[in-house]
Amino acid sequence: MAKLTGKALVAQGGGPTAVINQSVVGVVLEARRFPQITHVYGARHGVSGVLKEDFLDLGQTTTQNLEDVAVTPASGLGSTRDKPDGEYCLKMFKVMQAHDIRYFFYVGGNDSSDTCRIVNEQARATKYDLCCVHVPKTIDNDLVGTDHCPGFGSAAKFVGQAFAGANMDNRALPGVYIGVVMGRHAGFLTAASALGRKFEDDGPHLVYVPERVFDADKFVADVQKVYDKHGRCIIAVSEGVSDKTGAPIITSLKGAEKDSHGNLQLSGTGALGDLLADLIKAKTKIKRIRADTLGYLQRSFLGCISQTDAEEARAVGQKAVQFAAMHGADGSVAIKRVGDYAVNYELIPLDAVAAKTRHMDDAFINAEGNNVTEAFLKYCRPLAGELPTQDRIQAPHVVKIMPNK
């Protein structure tokens, strides 16, 4: 493809992450290097902003503003759950054509990569010269073709720090603690709950991911066993755990809501945690049972960022522009792990990524299906980076001198 001259458009789709703005800033600053890219526009609220011709002229931002936005969680341009069909795309093209937009960078997860694929196909079908690059992001880490996804590392760090703290809190006031973790149908983020384990008896003691069938009786037995051993039990459960029929545990509850992609509402409710807490209350004699649903903080908490994740999120934005502007290539930017720890960036075909879901490797889950393996921790640690210092009091017990009663 000859070098396209025209404007670039960047947009963000799907659930925000702590570093998704890094990718937009990567696109904007990199695009400024290429003379054939005449302007960089940002569509507000993803593809819906294209339809509404709701663009910001990102060429008219200061570098300082962009750098401040880069460290800010959530999608600075706004996001959307809209999934364009053919008609939707046709309307988008009319707007893009009117503005002479020739480069489209869409930062998002697997739904957004599918959107990107549809837009790209429509562009070809209508013979509109448009270079489409999907820039990966998702805290779920469930994109295929990439070693990991920008956004996951920071969310993993948050989850690791949350469970490290919950473990110590639970050690101070023992009982059962359930933490429900995001990630939809992939268990990576739930597995990251184990990142902060330091001592032999540290929690989470049990980790349930959607890659394994969730059996309520086995769950209760697991909890009882850990409680008998340690006098306490910390449990990480993925919001997407399912029973043997494949039905999410949460579907038995009323009011389950689906989005426009047909996805079930798994987040933004404490229902699953409360359900599991009630189950333990009903089936055991354990008294102090608490359930937290980590919720939107996992993807949006201000000030919990993995440095590696932030740098890679910036880099995928920069590489997207390079692949497009230097090679005129369509595709999805993928991260390849080439060292321990180093990465390269590649462009892979859009249809290799679109609407596909990656799951955890078998090697990352223990045989019993209720914990993570050292292989997972080895995979995950460089992505989340080092967790803050924590320690226990290391002091000898005082010899008891009271007479036995």
Add this chain to the structure above:
Amino acid sequence: MAKLTGKALVAQGGGPTAVINQSVVGVVLEARRFPQITHVYGARHGVSGVLKEDFLDLGQTTTQNLEDVAVTPASGLGSTRDKPDGEYCLKMFKVMQAHDIRYFFYVGGNDSSDTCRIVNEQARATKYDLCCVHVPKTIDNDLVGTDHCPGFGSAAKFVGQAFAGANMDNRALPGVYIGVVMGRHAGFLTAASALGRKFEDDGPHLVYVPERVFDADKFVADVQKVYDKHGRCIIAVSEGVSDKTGAPIITSLKGAEKDSHGNLQLSGTGALGDLLADLIKAKTKIKRIRADTLGYLQRSFLGCISQTDAEEARAVGQKAVQFAAMHGADGSVAIKRVGDYAVNYELIPLDAVAAKTRHMDDAFINAEGNNVTEAFLKYCRPLAGELPTQDRIQAPHVVKIMPNK
């Protein structure tokens, strides 16, 4: 009182905080300066550890270990919800007497200060020379006689960062977001949700604290009004909000659990958030409604600490030892604000603090009872410290060129 020669005992009671270990470390390191304090023991799990003679010899810790523990959230010695009565105290004295313990430092909130008061009275009644000092901590900030409580600043910072992120997430994908915040019957921590507001339309747009009657109809009307104005709405609600009869909103739900102090279980369940989300769903036409319960992360998240809070938590431990060892005084350490921003430390009588609950000043709550005032933010900002950088994209809109349909 003459200088008492003997051992010191330090313990932690009630819910942990992010900086409660700073206070223990403050006690331990300061106690080492006084020759008449022969040993420093730490009771595991508060008063229950005294009863069980479960002591650690904190003189045999390294300074490095203590400093690492100091930056670790949750009670390193373990905590308890036990509330000693006369008989319980008598058993404690026998153990204390056997070990020649003459200084008792109890780090805790209003329940723990009451425990401290009972122990102190029993000591006098049995003519056992014991110096009792209560070292304040609570994320609820509800102790009387002190400007604020160690532990609150870090929790306030966490809540501020959580809502700052939730605000941006909600701006990216608009709807209604409810965040339920700890604090029992005091609204300080919920009010801290406003710390991260920066732009005019930033959330939380509504803040409900237990100091004002929670009216469900007014709540729904407030939400609708904000939603009509901004197309979105962020709400911070205290776990302890009550109706006009004084009954917590959560009591209408089944399975409410009380602890040994007669306190209702307000935390460790997503029930209140889900209840309020259902209310909005039922009474309005707003579609995207999400509720998070911030949960135990507020007090135990690893790596979210206010520097001022950490320093003051260390200082109250140090001052407790100084008041006891230099002046032989019983009491509770209180923080007095003497500048903007600086503090002094005083010792106030135990019965001035014990089992009393401080509420938010009227000046901290707006007239409508659904938001905080600038006076509160001025009070709170130095305690939480500066929040991480956040910014919006500052770019002009692109002029629309599409013909009107």
